[in-house]
Amino acid sequence: MMAALSVESVDAGYGDFQALFGVSLDVEEGWTVAIIGANGAGKSTLLRAVMGQVQIGRGTIRYRGDDLGPLATHARVARGLALVPEGRRLFPSLSVSENLRIGAHVGREGQWTIERVVELFPLLARLLSRPADVLSGGEKQAVAIGRALMSNPDVLLLDEVSLGLAPIVVRDLYAAIPGIKAAGTTVVIVEQDVTLALEIADHVYCMLEGRVSLSGTPATLSHAAVTDAYFGVPA
Numbered sequence: 392m393m394a395a396l397s398v399e400s401v402d403a404g405y406g407d408f409q410a411l412f413g414v415s416l417d418v419e420e421g422w423t424v425a426i427i428g429a430n431g432a433g434k435s436t437l438l439r440a441v442m443g444q445v446q447i448g449r450g451t452i453r454y455r456g457d458d459l460g461p462l463a464t465h466a467r468v469a470r471g472l473a474l475v476p477e478g479r480r481l482f483p484s485l486s487v488s489e490n491l492r493i494g495a496h497v498g499r500e501g502q503w504t505i506e507r508v509v510e511l512f513p514l515l516a517r518l519l520s521r522p523a524d525v526l527s528g529g530e531k532q533a534v535a536i537g538r539a540l541m542s543n544p545d546v547l548l549l550d551e552v553s554l555g556l557a558p559i560v561v562r563d564l565y566a567a568i569p570g571i572k573a574a575g576t577t578v579v580i581v582e583q584d585v586t587l588a589l590e591i592a593d594h595v596y597c598m599l600e601g602r603v604s605l606s607g608t609p610a611t612l613s614h615a616a617v618t619d620a621y622f623g624v625p626a
């Protein structure tokens with residue numbers, strides 16, 4: 392089977408600073424993949440590289456077999472990739488429904504509409520006309536995920552959904568992931584909370600200092616192996 396997304400021996404960084412060293416990973420169609428790792432491990436850089444927001448040096452990133460190399464970010468979104476960035480990046484003065492509609496501007500056909508996003512996150516129903524900047528952190532994150540879904544992605548990349556949110560809020564947001572998966576969307580989620588990642592994922596990659604330090608299904612990874620790969624010291 393051809394992977395939906397395939398990262399092959401990718402180096403990437405910022406100017407002279409190298410953040411990724413020969414990173415390889417495969418995301419099969421329909422999977423939920425978690426990328427775990429400590430602060431600065433390179434997880435966000437990897438997602439940005441997939442979206443064409445960070446230039447890669449060596450290596451190749453393929454989407455359904457095609458090299459994404461020459462494509463700008465908007466062209467990648469048009470192909471079916473979408474990113475919920477770290478920090479959400481909503482338009483603060485625009486309303487929730489305006490923020491959601493911005494996600495649809497690429498014009499990809501599909502099932503995601505404002506109504507479907509509200510079904511997924513019922514808490515948004517009463518907030519549609521509110522400006523985004525008055526929302527709580529969890530509400531903002533729901534809008535950010537909804538905005539990405541409005542582009543009808545085949546592969547949704549989520550960067551640290553849980554950042555700065557209370558555990559109960561995070562649980563509510565994670566509860567939406569099976570619904571996203573059931574819609575046929577492949578999900579790649581960057582997460583620092585290992586327990587959460589292991590619960591939700593079909594496959595887990597751990598990153599350490601810009602490299603993949605461990606890969607496997609949650610059932611096959613021992614706690615000790617994950618701790619070792621996460622912190623880089625024997626458990």
Ligand code: ATP
Pocket residue numbers: 405408410428429430431432433434435436437477583
């Ligand atoms: P975090 O959980 O902190 O976001 P991460 O695993 O996502 O961690 P990255 O954000 O990808 O890690 O950062 C990898 C390395 O690249 C870090 O050393 C970081 O300081 C550096 N870095 C990230 N963004 C930039 C940037 N815009 N310019 C320069 N260096 C950067």
